[in-house]
Amino acid sequence: MGYFEMTRTVLRNLVRGPATRQYPAVPARTGPFTRGHVTFDPTTCRSCGLCSRRCPCEAIRIEKEEKVWEIDRMRCVACGDCVEGCPFGSLTMEPEYFPPVVEHVVERHTITYVKPEKPEKKPKEESAGTGA
């Protein structure tokens, strides 16, 4: 026949609750790997510039001398390549999406990483001393 194919589904849907999630009352669903936005830790960044070179949309800019790390959130596509490529773990991917914005603002961070002092040359001096 085929005149009432949809009826069963319609009746089932009538007694069920809504299929959609009640956003924003209920927070948006995210998974364990959801790529929301990139966060930056200025205390561990060593200004190697890998993130900036790997970024496919040129959203990240880094200035080594001025110790500035910038991200243009409107350019960033949250691909996660910078996070994967960072050798020092300064970048992390957070699952929350940013709310929409109307102004084009570049997010600027000042790198606060301090290069640790090199260990004293004591052993060398000692060895030099013994040699002499």
Added chain:
Amino acid sequence: MPKRIVVPFGPQHPVLPEPIHLDLVLEDELVVDVVPSIGYIHRGLEQLVQKREFTEYVYVAERICGICSFMHALCYCQGIEHIMKVEVPDRAKYLRTIWSECSRLHSHLLWLGLFADGMGFENLFMRSWQLRESVLDVLEDTTGGRVIQGTCKVGGIRRDIGQEKLDEMHRALDPFEQQCRDLGDVFLNDETVKYRLQGLGVISKDEAYTLGAAGPTLRGSGVAVDLRETGYAAYGDLGFKPIVETAGDCYARCAVRVKEVYASIDLIRRAIDGIPEGPLDVKVKGAPDGEYFSRVEQPRGEVVHYLRGDGTKHLARARIRTPTLANIPALVKMLPGAQLADVPVVVLSIDPCISCTER
């Protein structure tokens, strides 16, 4: 002889969200000729290949289309891997297949919903999209993105699916297939749907083949061409048979897609059963030097990425032929003879993806 008038259809139209413009030449309400024009959203993504390194371009390739994104990345990666003679590990091939079929599932369910909306069956439209949502949830849980997966890279994949998640997906397939079959029965058997679709937008087998149609448009006319038969990724191990209908009308094209939904579920099930353990990627050294035509079966048909490298980190040329471009000549052939009210349904029946077409 009735007076001829020209009615513009698109680029902004309530039924079709994507910007394609058709000049419909009408005699009363009957379409006698069609002049298509595209070019509203050209983004120059092919040119970008010369400014991005070949490993970075995967992310650009993925953003050519918002629906078959994973398959664009897959097609590009396969092309580069072939030029550089990189052998991808088996587990990566299987996972690529699983994600490809998930993409096909959500693309076809999206299309079925849009098509139902186009013919005025609102309830069916919402039901299709409700089912699509569960596929998107799986994609988000396994890759981190709902439509832009970002898991394909040159030499393999970036992320694994754990055995626990694979088992969970396998368990969810049976109830999901039952829901899809309930939905598909409405498309295939309901008299109102049949009355609206049968005999509409007919294109014969010879015409479809000669005009170079691709994907379900071609298979709906009885030509058994499906690139998955060539056995790229893990399709060679899974044993795949193309789905063919012979009528060549809108109903046949719809039936091909409904049956491909069932076939995709079956392929995912077999891929999960047969997935081997092993590494996810191989290290890629050097730069591509050579050229290759990479081909992959997308939900809409065959996509071709032509890639030419000259031994530097930047490719010299990329050219992408998407299935919708191949289907537009067939569409122009389908429309004459249709009523004006049927035009949206016929246009939707080729599943046009204009952002793909214009890149």
